[in-house]
Amino acid sequence: MPSPAPILTPEPHGPALASLSAVHRRRGPVQALDGVDLALPAGQVTALLGANGAGKTTAIEILLGLQPADTGEVRLFGRHPSDLAARRHIGVMLQQAQLPERLQVGELLALTRSWYPQPRSVADCVALAGLDGLLPRRYGRLSGGQQRRVQFALALCGRPRLLFLDEPTTGLDIGARQQVWHAIRSLVADGVGVLLTTHYLEEAEALADRVVVLDAGRVRAAGSVGEVRAQVAQRRIRCTSILPADVVATWPGVRAANIVDDQLVVMAEHAEPVLRRLLDADPQLGDLEVQRAGLAEAFVAMTTTADVMAGSRQEAA
Amino acid sequence: METAFDTGPGVSLWRCYLLDTRCELLRLLREPMYIIPTLLFPALFYVMFGLLLGGRGSSEAARYLLATYGVFGAMGAGLFGFAVTLSIDRERGFFALRRALPAPPSAWLVSRLLIAMLFALAIVLELATLATVFGGVTLAAGQWALLWTITVLGALPFCAIGLLLGSIASANAAPAWVNLLFLPMAFLSGLWLPLSMLPGIFAKLAPLWPAWHLAQIALGVTGQVGGATPLWLHLLVLCVVTVACCVLALRRLARAV
Numbered sequence: 001m002p003s004p005a006p007i008l009t010p011e012p013h014g015p016a017l018a019s020l021s022a023v024h025r026r027r028g029p030v031q032a033l034d035g036v037d038l039a040l041p042a043g044q045v046t047a048l049l050g051a052n053g054a055g056k057t058t059a060i061e062i063l064l065g066l067q068p069a070d071t072g073e074v075r076l077f078g079r080h081p082s083d084l085a086a087r088r089h090i091g092v093m094l095q096q097a098q099l100p101e102r103l104q105v106g107e108l109l110a111l112t113r114s115w116y117p118q119p120r121s122v123a124d125c126v127a128l129a130g131l132d133g134l135l136p137r138r139y140g141r142l143s144g145g146q147q148r149r150v151q152f153a154l155a156l157c158g159r160p161r162l163l164f165l166d167e168p169t170t171g172l173d174i175g176a177r178q179q180v181w182h183a184i185r186s187l188v189a190d191g192v193g194v195l196l197t198t199h200y201l202e203e204a205e206a207l208a209d210r211v212v213v214l215d216a217g218r219v220r221a222a223g224s225v226g227e228v229r230a231q232v233a234q235r236r237i238r239c240t241s242i243l244p245a246d247v248v249a250t251w252p253g254v255r256a257a258n259i260v261d262d263q264l265v266v267m268a269e270h271a272e273p274v275l276r277r278l279l280d281a282d283p284q285l286g287d288l289e290v291q292r293a294g295l296a297e298a299f300v301a302m303t304t305t306a307d308v309m310a311g312s313r314q315e316a317a
Numbered sequence: 318m319e320t321a322f323d324t325g326p327g328v329s330l331w332r333c334y335l336l337d338t339r340c341e342l343l344r345l346l347r348e349p350m351y352i353i354p355t356l357l358f359p360a361l362f363y364v365m366f367g368l369l370l371g372g373r374g375s376s377e378a379a380r381y382l383l384a385t386y387g388v389f390g391a392m393g394a395g396l397f398g399f400a401v402t403l404s405i406d407r408e409r410g411f412f413a414l415r416r417a418l419p420a421p422p423s424a425w426l427v428s429r430l431l432i433a434m435l436f437a438l439a440i441v442l443e444l445a446t447l448a449t450v451f452g453g454v455t456l457a458a459g460q461w462a463l464l465w466t467i468t469v470l471g472a473l474p475f476c477a478i479g480l481l482l483g484s485i486a487s488a489n490a491a492p493a494w495v496n497l498l499f500l501p502m503a504f505l506s507g508l509w510l511p512l513s514m515l516p517g518i519f520a521k522l523a524p525l526w527p528a529w530h531l532a533q534i535a536l537g538v539t540g541q542v543g544g545a546t547p548l549w550l551h552l553l554v555l556c557v558v559t560v561a562c563c564v565l566a567l568r569r570l571a572r573a574v
Binding site: 065084088092094098099100110111112117154158164 | 327328332333336337339340343344347348406409410411414416417418419420
């Protein structure tokens with residue numbers, strides 16, 4: 001088992017728009033953040049990845065001033081996040097925020113624009129977020145994808161220099177997702193910094209300049225998409241087979257084996273020896289597919305290694 | 318909440334108040350389950366108990382209930398307007414989003430206070446019309462103005478209680494909590510019928526309820542005060558309740574996400 005030593009590339013150059021330095025935060029019995037450093041530069045998309053409970057939400061809420069850090073320093077445009085003047089430079093899309101259902105889209109947009117000194121024009125917001133024809137509609141009568149686009153419009157209506165996007169494309173169809181990606185790319189090209197969290201790892205791969213992987217309140221890896229993916233040189237083997245997953249999981253060189261959609265999915269250090277053994281053990285094996293691990297697997301491998309570590313520490317104790 | 322009055326260049330606080338008030342008003346007006354009970358029930362009860370049942374023969378009941386149903390209406394506007402909308406906004410994350418975005422914290426409070434007072438005003442004007450046209454109630458112009466002012470400002474302590482309830486209760490539980498507080502307090506404070514018509518224990522307990530104190534002030538205008546408690550004591554109780562509930566609620570809201 002290779003050592004899971006976190007590889008941390010140096011923070012990007014240029015002053016950060018917002019940062020966490022050695023931030024700790026305990027929530028009840030859980031150490032939600034355990035010494036996290038995070039810097040959000042201008043003109044880049046930083047993707048924050050991690051399983052549920054890894055500390056993503058806590059990190060975002062501390063950066064937004066929604067909860068305090070126990071120790072460590074939080075900076076938003078050089079100020080404390082509770083400072084209204086600092087928050088005038090940010091736009092926010094929260095994953096769990098539902099807007100008032102009985103207000104029309106245009107009313108919500110007018111309200112949010114009033115909070116900023118130099119808001120984008122309504123026409124620009126409509127164009128960037130794809131709200132054509134939605135302004136007179138009530139928010140509660142929109143589809144989930146349309147609601148998500150309204151939230152995106154509210155996030156960018158104040159001409160923010162830093163955007164917090166928590167799961168921005170959940171519930172969007174492919175076309176709408178492409179439109180949001182396009183809007184994010186054009187904002188970033190104008191120098192806007194973005195903090196993105198997402199469950200769609202292809203979204204992080206498509207958009208992110210930098211990836212930060214959080215696990216159990218610590219930064220497990222940080223760097224470009226390529227650098228993080230290179231941490232895990234594993235292959236994913238998919239096939240239809242009668243072999244039980246729990247048996248395959250015990251084979252040497254196999255990291256994990258599961259049944260997904262009636263198919264056997266094996267994560268392996270090296271594909272070839274495992275393939276040889278699979279074909280020997282099940283001559284009927286079919287639908288074979290071998291892939292290089294994407295960001296999703298890189299990330300799962302990192303976090304599961306940490307779980308194994310935690311488990312062995314407990315056994316030792 | 319420490320930067321409530323810092324808006325900086327380019328952001329007009331008045332515009333924020335105006336748009337917030339407009340949005341909140343539209344939300345409420347589009348919610349029939351809220352608007353009908355709040356704006357129409359006090360007048361409906363007044364017609365039934367003040368004019369049809371109690372009003373026969375004398376305008377004494379019509380006068381008494383004019384003052385107390387105004388208090389009843391102001392209570393409802395304050396309690397429901399704050400508790401229910403705050404609990405919903407908290408639970409659905411809109412409150413957190415507003416806090417993360419640069420919404421001036423005072424705008425939330427100011428807009429809802431204005432609306433509660435506006436609804437209280439609408440209710441007392443409905444009652445005044447019914448009382449003069451059908452109840453034969455006559456008051457001097459100064460008395461009317463004083464009664465309306467007391468009732469409209471009287472919504473504030475109940476806004477504060479609603480704020481506290483809304484900062485604690487879930488969106489599902491908030492209406493139930495408000496009703497649990499609202500209806501018994503209205504009865505025990507003599508808003509529906511004078512406490513002198515009930516066993517003595519009710520009059521002894523009455524100083525516990527903020528609504529009783531407000532009702533005593535309002536009845537002072539129509540000349541129907543039951544007890545001998547001085548005016549300043551009623552005002553003091555209402556101020557203490559308002560400040561205490563506001564402090565507790567704002568502390569809770571500052572902590573909670």
